[in-house]
Amino acid sequence: MKKIINKPENYVKEMLEGLYIAHPDLITYTADDLHCLVTANKREGKVGLATGGGSGHLPLFLGYVGKGMLDGCSVGDVFQSPSAEQMLAVTKAIDSGAGVLYIYGNYNGDIFNFDMAAEMADFEENIQVLSVVAGDDVASAGPSAPGEKSTRRGVAGIFFVFKCAGAAADKMLPLEEVKRIAEKAAANVRTMGVALTPCTVPRVGKPGFSIGEDEMEIGMGIHGEAGIRHGKIEPADQITDEMLDKIITDLPYTAGNEVDVLVNGLGATPLDEQYIVTRRISMYLAEKNIKVHRFYVGEYATAIEMAGISISVLKLDAELKALMEAPACTPFFRQ
Amino acid sequence: MKKIINKPENYVKEMLEGLYIAHPDLITYTADDLHCLVTANKREGKVGLATGGGSGHLPLFLGYVGKGMLDGCSVGDVFQSPSAEQMLAVTKAIDSGAGVLYIYGNYNGDIFNFDMAAEMADFEENIQVLSVVAGDDVASAGPSAPGEKSTRRGVAGIFFVFKCAGAAADKMLPLEEVKRIAEKAAANVRTMGVALTPCTVPRVGKPGFSIGEDEMEIGMGIHGEAGIRHGKIEPADQITDEMLDKIITDLPYTAGNEVDVLVNGLGATPLDEQYIVTRRISMYLAEKNIKVHRFYVGEYATAIEMAGISISVLKLDAELKALMEAPACTPFFRQ
Secondary structure, X not given: OOOOOOOHHHHHHHHHHHXXXXXXXXXXXXXXXXXXXXXXXXXXXXXEEEEEEEEOOOOOOHHHEOEOOEOEEEEEEEOOOOOHHHHHHHHHHHOOOOOEEEEEEOOHHHHHHHHHHHHHHHHHHOOOEEEEEEOOEOOOXXXXXXXXXXXXXXXXXXXXXXXXXXXHHHOOOOHHHHHHHHHHHHHOEEEEEEEOOOOOOOOOOOOOOOOOOOXXXXXXXXXXXXXXXXXXXXXXXXXXXXXXXXXXXXXXXXXXXXXXXXXXXOEOOOHHHHHHHHHHHHHHHHHOOOEEEEEEEEOOOOOOOEOEEEEEEEEOOHHHHHHHHOOOEOOOOEO | OOOOOOOHHHHHHHHHHXXXXXXXXXXXXXXXXXXXXXXXXXXXXXXXXXXXEXXXXXXXXXXXXXXXXXXXXXXXXXXXXXXXXXXXXXXXXXXXXXXXXXXXXXXHHHHHHHHHHHHHHHHHHOOOEEEEEEOOEOOOOOOOOOOOOOOOOOOOOHHHHHHHHHXXXXXXXXXXXXXXXXXXXXXOEEEEEEEOOOOOOOOXXXXXXXOOOOEEEEOOOOOOOOOOEEEEXXXXXXXXXXXXXXXXXXXXXXXXXXXXXXXXXXXXXXXXXXXXXXXXXXXXXXXXOOEEEEEEEEOOOOOOOEOEEEEEEEEOXXXXXXXXXXXXEOOOOEO
């Protein structure tokens, strides 16, 4: 895919410079490092929420820093984890005495670096850090046994975890409570995606894999991780049904449940197609007697310029529903 | 480009069904016709604002119907004008006695149908309709002589016209005043785009034109209309400068001016690249001593899945600035 960029090695730096220029009312950076993004509206006494991860997924991760959601984000190079030092700098900047909760996707590099950052924050800075690792992608691994660590990747569904935890922190709840809520949201969200085209990391300059001219890959990850089925492109309704079958039976979501649904474009797929999928999801869930509280449609977590869509479903209870409805104002999400 | 769709002939119908499902609090339709989209929150006594145009440009046009912006939109098939009857149905539904203002892009099919709708509204329904036709694309034709009709196409800059006129109507200003403001915004906005890839109309099933593997087309229209220069892809900064040179000298925008800037993705181009362009625009305008009041970055007006970007600049005065800052809540734009 052709790109409007300067030198590939400056891709993330220049993207970040543009972001700070465009959103000075919402975000800034700390430690003289563009990769250490923090809110411009720190609230004293509030639990700090931090995330982090590789670039190439805008608006994920950094785009959800703002009022009612996250307080900081360490930003890595494309598809690469930021360093422990960068996460520590973010942690120090956003802590205001109430502790910090990390919420991030289940990737080894991130876990390694952010665990180290949490330890440094504790030992060197006396900041209490707790962590919630989100793994919502049902295509990436089977469900984990009770008490076992999930091996599922974190994908677009983390938006729901950010939103619920962000609203909880905004209510000035204590760290343990915010963590409980983040874990509850993470435990109740499932995601699955389909990719039609690969994506190109700017420094690499060519796609890391290929998908045939008339083919799709169901369950592909947001870095191009292999999916669960490769085949001819099918009609949107059929693709949607296949993804929902996997999602719905996994938690499971059952008749009488109420859910929020995120229909997420992976990059190059137009909104029109996302709404065509929305229509089918609505029909599918109605048939299962699962009630949709609200649809979120648009690009919430991308894979650079990959064509494709993911569907995330969050099972609601009264607590999560109220948190999802709370106001938020970030560069990429407002309600 | 591969698509997640069902039958191509149902593309717009199913997209619209998905939209109404996702945004029941903001939009609905009239005349039993999905193509006649109107606000779900009609305000009595307010001037009604209607737009219309072909599909394939989401969030343009219909995505800006909501509080503080537009009241209705007639929706055509992909890249095709809606009918006069559809625009008339929208007009009837949104009029509440204060008259209706049409704001739409400068395309012959739309002008023909919407002029007819305006006449029918006047003669048959006794609704006063005025029209503002936006033509902001500096690449599409030279500037028009005073008093002469512009032959420039309307593109992403119409967002600014919607926003200013919408805020004016929201202040309960009378029809003539809302029209004056829409005309003022339209007169002070200029846009230029660059395309890297073509787009595919679903019914046609293949791209309507091609752009070479390492080439771009500067000035291409949002339906693939020929641009002003075809050439090898250049670095983002150079492309940005070339587009800004044309935009800035056209109005012209001069030292001391204050502007709002829209950096618009045409479909397949990631936000990262839009921010890289934002960065350069900021540097370019600072050098010219033109002050940016606010950047808007994202997909505001697309050409299905075209890769590319457009830049729109709105020259502000105190009146337009206040209107741009007013709140709005639509499916695709909130502030």
